[in-house]
Amino acid sequence: MMEMDNKLKIAVFHCGFVYSGGGERIVLEEVMGLRRLGYDVVCFAPTLDRKRCYPDFIDHVGVQTFLPQLPKWFPLWDAIAMTLSSVLAPFLALRFLDIDVFVGANQPGAWIAYCVAKVLRKPYVVYMNQPNRLIYPRKIDQETGWLTRKDYHVLNEIIQRIKRFVAWADRISFTGAEVMLGNGGYIAGVIEKIYGRKLELCPAGCHPQPREILRLNPHTAYVGSFKVGEVIIHKPYILITNRHEPQKKFEYVIEAMAQVAKVVPEACLLIPGTFTAHTPNLIALAEHLGIADNILFLGQISESDLQRLYQEATVYCYPAPEEDFGMGVIEAMAWGVPVVAWNKAGTTVTVSDGESGFLADPYKVESYAEGILRLLLDQNLRVKMGRAARDRVETLFSWDRHVRIMEGAIRQAVGEVVEVVEIPVRRPIATAVSEPRMVEVEIES
Secondary structure (H helix, E strand, C coil): CCCHHHCCEEEEEECCECCCCHHHHHHHHHHHHHHHCCCEEEEEECCECCCCCCCCCHHHHCCEECCCCCCCCCCCHHHHHHHHHHHCHHHHHHHHCCCCEEEEECCCHHHHHHHHHHHHCCCEEEEECCCCCCCCCCHHHHHHCCCCCHHHHHHHHHHHHCHHHHHHHHHHHHHCCCEEEECCHHHHHHHHHHHCCCCEECCCCECCCCHHHCCCCCCCCCCCEEEECCEEEECCEEECCCCCCHHHCHHHHHHHHHHHHHHCCCCEEEEECCCCCCHHHHHHHHHHCCCHHHEEEEECCCHHHHHHHHHHCCEEEECCCCCCCCHHHHHHHHCCCCEEEECCCCHHHHCCECCCEEEECCCCHHHHHHHHHHHHHCHHHHHHHHHHHHHHHHHHCEHHHHHHHHHHHHHHHCCCCCCCCCCCCCCCCCCCCCCCCCCCCCCCC
């Protein structure tokens, strides 16, 4: 590696910072991690919402936008910013003359990195959480829809009219990079099938907590209470931390809770996160099943409150059926909390079935409820699995490890010979499983 006085200057481009999602967290952690290693790193995106996207981190990282931001009240400000930044990408190069290497995270981050790097004749790396969903949607995206904001609908309309060009730009900007990185073994297999180029595995990370602060006494996850804001949280509780979007399929856990509540009536399901247009459907389903008192929607919470919820949780649930990775899974495991998820897609990489949690039969609610109940009813089993979960993420899914892999890719891109970080062989892509019909509840306007 180069000495500290010869560190590279790196620019990281992401698609946008408008909500607190896994992709956004990965980029923020990469920037902070590379800076800790001594690199001079700047971070840019077409669009930014400081209040909705990790407000505890975004100012610390110092994210900037490529172009001046329109006021938030301006119609379709997000879509306009993303479109203009993509179209003007080659002209943005003058702003980055002093950069040594670029990192493009997802689209249009990868496209902008490609254009700027080619103009300046500099190397670039791409990091992919997933294929471009507007070009290559998943089955679950087609069934439920995932464009929950007007801006995304507008972008989709534009892209579908010039889909051939966008598909070309998407492919060339990904495959033209010196190094392609993928978020874990499952999604790497999907991406390689689409783009025809091998990826280096760089799974997302977490901060494994010191063993001495974990709630591993058999009783601590089952009794007691604490406050989040003005809300009193009673244990035991099950936790979900995904965004409130249709393809995340919270319905599965809500339906499972109807079975869990019959056996453990004091158990509660906690769902933090900003309310969306989909949230009322989830609330109505809970009411329809007669378990509204067992489900608590907390709204947006701070990062410190989120970590407290992880720390005190009895079980963490991840119901998304086709998730590429699932960062909430490893964040819960970092606190010694076992996970219940589906035996399909990204969670087959992060969760070791029967050791750090349970992988339920897709998509059988009875199997999912059984996994939750086993952990609620057997305190010693929960402790054992919690310890295994924490140790698993420390070995395979820490941010330190992620950033070191990213650092190696960057130095490889500039022509250095680097030591390869060994990663366990990925699992094969799971066979698609048809989904049963979920209970639908109409909401009166």
